[in-house]
Amino acid sequence: NAGVTQTPKFRILKIGQSMTLQCAQDMNHNYMYWYRQDPGMGLKLIYYSVGAGITDKGEVPNGYNVSRSTTEDFPLRLELAAPSQTSVYFCASSYNRGNQPQHFGDGTRLSIL
Amino acid sequence: GENVEQHPSTLSVQEGDSAVIKCTYSDSASNYFPWYKQELGKRPQLIIDIRSNVGEKKDQRIAVTLNKTAKHFSLHITETQPEDSAVYFCAAALMEYGNKLVFGAGTILRVKS
Numbered sequence: 001n002a003g004v005t006q007t008p009k010f011r012i013l014k015i016g017q018s019m020t021l022q023c024a025q026d027m028n029h030n031y032m033y034w035y036r037q038d039p040g041m042g043l044k045l046i047y048y049s050v051g052a053g054i055t056d057k058g059e060v061p062n063g064y065n066v067s068r069s070t071t072e073d074f075p076l077r078l079e080l081a082a083p084s085q086t087s088v089y090f091c092a093s094s095y096n097r098g099n100q101p102q103h104f105g106d107g108t109r110l111s112i113l
Numbered sequence: 114g115e116n117v118e119q120h121p122s123t124l125s126v127q128e129g130d131s132a133v134i135k136c137t138y139s140d141s142a143s144n145y146f147p148w149y150k151q152e153l154g155k156r157p158q159l160i161i162d163i164r165s166n167v168g169e170k171k172d173q174r175i176a177v178t179l180n181k182t183a184k185h186f187s188l189h190i191t192e193t194q195p196e197d198s199a200v201y202f203c204a205a206a207l208m209e210y211g212n213k214l215v216f217g218a219g220t221i222l223r224v225k226s
Contacts, residue, residue: 042216101159104158
């Protein structure tokens with residue numbers, strides 16, 4: 001099993017551009033999450049999903065959108081990229097409840113210039 | 114908000130000594146407390162977790178203790194080694210956040226050889 005796979009690993013965007021960060025898991029987990037981690041800081045929840053077709057906002061959702069059309073995939077969309085969105089983005093998944101171990105992907109390092 | 118507070122923010126120990134990191138949480142109904150280790154440039158990885166019906170859990174050189182009355186839990190690393198150097202994050206599944214994990218700000222552990 002690959003676990004949680006994120007693409008791309010690195011990306012540089014210009015201000016105002018858009019992009020989609022991809023996340024896929026092969027563990028048949030219902031719950032999936034997107035976090036951002038600013039340098040020297042902890043993890044902030046952007047969006048999460050409890051199953052296909054169901055998404056909800058986390059602590060810092062502004063400037064982002066998500067969709068969950070399948071159990072496996074949970075893409076994160078950045079519209080009109082801003083320098084404040086420069087961060088490392090981690091996708092994670094857990095089995096069927098929030099109080100279960102979360103498995104993280106390797107992250108996407110995004111710079112907005 | 115500071116629903117999960119983690120201390121200290123940095124910790125330096127001599128190789129072979131013990132290290133203790135403490136977290137406090139706000140929601141007395143919280144029932145799941147994992148600890149993650151994040152090496153530089155890598156993803157967070159679960160190292161140990163504890164549920165609210167248990168007071169202590171050990172796995173080789175690491176242990177976690179939980180005091181539900183005082184609403185705090187601690188990570189203990191004994192016989193520290195240079196490869197223990199990393200950032201450690203505690204987390205708590207807070208019922209007030211829909212039983213989702215809220216992460217502490219992290220502790221940078223440096224083990225000096």
